[in-house]
Amino acid sequence: MKKPLRQPNFERLRKTLYGGQADAVPLIELGIAPPIRDAIMGHPVRTLEEEIEFMRLHGYDFVKIQPVIRFDLGRTQASVSPGRADRAWASEHGNMIETMEDFEKYPWPKPSDIDYSRLESARDKLPEGMMVIGQYGDIFTTAWELMGFENFSIAMFEEPELIDALFEKISSLIVGMYEVMAQMDWVGALWFSDDIAYSTGLMVSPDFLRAKFFPILAKISSYAKAANKPQLYHTDGLLYNVLDDIIDAGVNALHPIEPKAMRIAEVKEKAAGRLCLCGHIEVDTLCRGTTADIERLVRQAIDDAAPGGGYCLGSSNSVPDYANVENYLTMIRTAVEYGNY
Numbered sequence: 328m329k330k331p332l333r334q335p336n337f338e339r340l341r342k343t344l345y346g347g348q349a350d351a352v353p354l355i356e357l358g359i360a361p362p363i364r365d366a367i368m369g370h371p372v373r374t375l376e377e378e379i380e381f382m383r384l385h386g387y388d389f390v391k392i393q394p395v396i397r398f399d400l401g402r403t404q405a406s407v408s409p410g411r412a413d414r415a416w417a418s419e420h421g422n423m424i425e426t427m428e429d430f431e432k433y434p435w436p437k438p439s440d441i442d443y444s445r446l447e448s449a450r451d452k453l454p455e456g457m458m459v460i461g462q463y464g465d466i467f468t469t470a471w472e473l474m475g476f477e478n479f480s481i482a483m484f485e486e487p488e489l490i491d492a493l494f495e496k497i498s499s500l501i502v503g504m505y506e507v508m509a510q511m512d513w514v515g516a517l518w519f520s521d522d523i524a525y526s527t528g529l530m531v532s533p534d535f536l537r538a539k540f541f542p543i544l545a546k547i548s549s550y551a552k553a554a555n556k557p558q559l560y561h562t563d564g565l566l567y568n569v570l571d572d573i574i575d576a577g578v579n580a581l582h583p584i585e586p587k588a589m590r591i592a593e594v595k596e597k598a599a600g601r602l603c604l605c606g607h608i609e610v611d612t613l614c615r616g617t618t619a620d621i622e623r624l625v626r627q628a629i630d631d632a633a634p635g636g637g638y639c640l641g642s643s644n645s646v647p648d649y650a651n652v653e654n655y656l657t658m659i660r661t662a663v664e665y666g667n668y
Contacts, residue, residue, distance in 0.1 A: 332660065332663055333386040335382075337457060340389060343603055347637065355639040356391075360645070360650070362648040363655060367381070375449060385659055388457060390449065390457065391459070394445075394463060430489060441504060460516045461508030470497055483531070505550045509554040510554065517557075522562050525564050529564070542576075544576040548578060560580070565585075584606055595631065602637070605640075606641045606643055608624050609624060612654070613642055621654045621657045625640065625665065
């Protein structure tokens with residue numbers, strides 16, 4: 328078995344996610360694009376065993392796994408290479424659901440359609456020191472994608488009953504996943520992802536989020552708390568107006584502290600030990616910067632956010648397939664070398 332960059336130790340990650348100071352700054356990523364992993368490993372990384380081995384070798388204490396559920400979101404696919412859909416986007420205007428009649432006719436998946444097999448198979452494949460982070464997301468995002476953001480925004484005022492129905496239906500499916508994952512003893516943490524902000528501000532008003540979204544986030548967090556597992560939440564963007572709401576919803580760790588939107592030192596000060604911070608290494612620099620740039624960003628992030636604990640280092644979103652491989656490797660190596668307490 329190859330020697331890893333750092334031996335996995337989920338207790339290191341767990342302690343940090345709860346805001347504590349472990350022996351070192353843990354590494355964290357919401358996603359690492361398959362072409363990046365393939366290039367580093369020298370072969371396709373597709374099976375669960377291969378993903379676990381990649382994470383083990385590169386200093387991570389976990390492997391992130393999602394249940395599988397199918398929503399038809401009416402997305403447009405774009406391909407930048409023959410025969411491969413590399414990008415997708417949702418309609419800005421109309422989409423699958425515009426009326427209550429559309430809502431009733433939509434082919435909603437059922438709880439029995441959710442596939443947990445990948446999570447279940449991980450139980451006997453984890454090496455010593457590693458655990459699973461169970462992750463899913465996009466309740467708010469799925470609601471507006473099904474309508475198109477323009478229609479969704481109008482319906483917030485003109486058809487609130489349709490908005491309520493969408494949130495109730497989607498959350499009943501996705502929140503239920505967290506109840507199931509929380510009971511898996513090899514799942515060490517739960518991670519919910521759902522973007523609510525741009526780099527310049529929130530996508531909708533704080534009052535709407537407080538009425539419709541944060542109670543759902545709190546419900547997810549309640550399953551994590553009951554199972555004695557940390558709860559992570561991912562959203563891009565400028566979040567100062569709702570930072571306390573996120574904390575009050577029971578979230579233990581916030582990802583990715585987008586550098587175009589927020590300074591991590593300022594978030595650290597505002598959160599005042601109530602929230603572990605994760606990520607923050609600019610994706611654009613990972614793609615177009617130099618290794619010296621990456622080393623500087625990593626050291627600065629650790630200096631700003633790690634004192635006293637409560638910081639996990641990673642990209643400012645996820646590692647895309649167009650990232651510079653050497654920059655990614657420099658990020659994790661520098662973090663392991665510089666991030667010891």
